[in-house]
Amino acid sequence: MKRTEQYSERLSRLYPELHEPVGTEKILTQTVTFQVTDDCNLACKYCYQTHKGKKKMSFETAKKMVDLLLSGNKGVGDYINPQKSPGLIIDFIGGEPLLEIELIDQICSYTINRMIELNHPWLTRTMFSICSNGVCYFEPEVQRVLQKWNQRLSFSVTVDGNKELHDSCRVFPDGQPSYDLAISAAKDWVNKGGYMGSKVTIAPANVMHVYDAITHMINLGYNEINANCVYEEGWQMIHATVFYDQLKKLADYILEHNLDMENDYYISLFEENFFHPKQPDDLENWCGGNGVMLAVDPDGIIYPCLRYMESSLAGQQEPYSIGDVDTGICQTECDRCRVECLKKIDRRTQSTDECFNCPVAEGCSWCTAYNYQVFGTPDARATYICDMHKARALGNIYFWNHYYEKNNIDKHMENHVPEEWALNIISKPEWDMLCSL
Known part of the structure; x- marks a missing residue:
């Protein structure tokens, strides 16, 4: 299926020598998140940052973090x-990162200027990233x-899809909707030649x-649509x-409109290579929250991921910090x-058996950090999403087998969902139909 080339994929293509072994396992790109503020102009109903405040990162704090990254001093070089x-x-996040746009500009300038001064290896291989709610997008600065x-x-x-889904959750503190602002910002960025990614969040209130x-x-x-529960x-x-x-209805739409899922479209709800058993030796963690990422909050405290911050833990656990910009x-x-625990x-x-x-x-x-929020340890697994994954598996069986047949593709998606699980979600006639595909 068509997907926009990711930054790590671009580096792999342009710099094949980066794959040469260096004695340790390589992570082609590593993300460092700056929470420039925990303030936000929206009050999204599904937001995991339930303890947002009005904190703002100072430029001095940001500079200390950049200097640590580029020097590798004080243990940072052992981590990244x-x-x-x-x-x-x-990566710049909030709250809403565009509330601190001048600080973001300062951090970007300082980072690049210091890399030039140091002739740093990251100079030609550094990207910045911002995901916004779009409310401040048209401000001149x-x-x-x-x-x-x-x-x-x-x-x-x-942009959470259409106006109804978006405005069911992504609202201002007074309940006013934000879709019109978000879609206007997205369209303007694309019209100016920018690429617009997508991130549709599915929650009980909008499924x-x-x-x-x-x-x-x-x-x-949009021809690349990322959506998740x-x-x-x-x-x-x-x-x-x-x-x-909903997935079945969406599948019928794709089939009726002859959308080319091999070359023209990527819709993450439909994945050809999912929904079967994993190999016992496939032990890879799903997310990077076990020591592959870094994040720094407005106070300069460093975490393995932004979801270990106080603003994300809903008061259920103490923040899981691993350092700060001074020490x-x-x-x-x-x-x-904590770091040794994450590495293991x-x-x-x-996972349970x-x-x-x-x-x-x-x-x-x-999400390893959410596991920590629920259980008090990142070495556990919350399974609230389990039945939604089973439903998605059934929807994919319906879609892909119809898609292969319609397009004369010699493939078949096997149904690995046990009948007893399926019948909690769909009817027996529906199950029989899926088994016949």
Whole structure:
């Protein structure tokens, strides 16, 4: 299926020598997240940052973090360095990051200028990334900074599909909707030649709008649509039934409109290589929250991922920090212990036997930091999303086998969903239909 080339894929294509072994495992690109503020102008109902405040990162704090990254001092070089990670992505988040657009501009300028001074290996392989809600997009200073850095910038506006789905959750504190602002920002960025990514968040409050949302985005001209269900508690079996119905309806739309899923479109809800057992030796963690990423909050405290921050943990656990911009990373016994714990986590350690041996384990995702929020340890696995994954598996069986038949493709997607699981979501006649495909 068609997908926009990711930054790591571009580096792999342009710099094949980066794959040469260096004695340690390589991560082609590593992301460092700067939470420039925990303030936001929206109050999205599904937001995991339930403890947002009004904190703002100072430029001095940001400079300290950049200097640590580029020098590798105070333990940072053992965690991230250009030999192990030849490419660097500096990601700006909030809250809403565009509320601190002048600071973002300062950080970008300081980073590049210091890399030039140091002739740093990351200089030609550093990208900046911003994901925004679009509310501030048309402000003159925002426009100036986005255009200034557009050659090194991945910028996206979160649009949750159509107006109904978007405005059911993405609202201002007074309940006013934000879709019109978001879609105007997205269209303007594309009209100016920028690429607009997509990130549709599906939650219990909006799952009934999935079909309308995805088809709306197709009609808007999106050909790469990333959508996912939230990990948090709240899903019920009825939501899985609704999700399957929405996927089936979306599948019929794709088939009726002859959309070429091999070459022209990528819709992440439909994945050809998911929904079967995983190999026992496939122990890879789903996300990078076990020591592959870094994040720094407005106070200069460093975390393995932004979801370990106080603003994300809903008061359920203490923040899981591993250092700060003054002392560095792993400079205390507690910080070293936390990092060593994260390094030892994999799919086997996090999963129960039921999850590890699940017949549709391939493609089932989890968030290591959310696991910490729920259980008090990142070495566990929250499974609230389980029934939604099963419903998605059934929807994919319906879609791909019809798609292969319609397009005379010699492929077949096997059904690995146990009947007893399926009948909690769909009817017996529907199950028989899927088995006949």
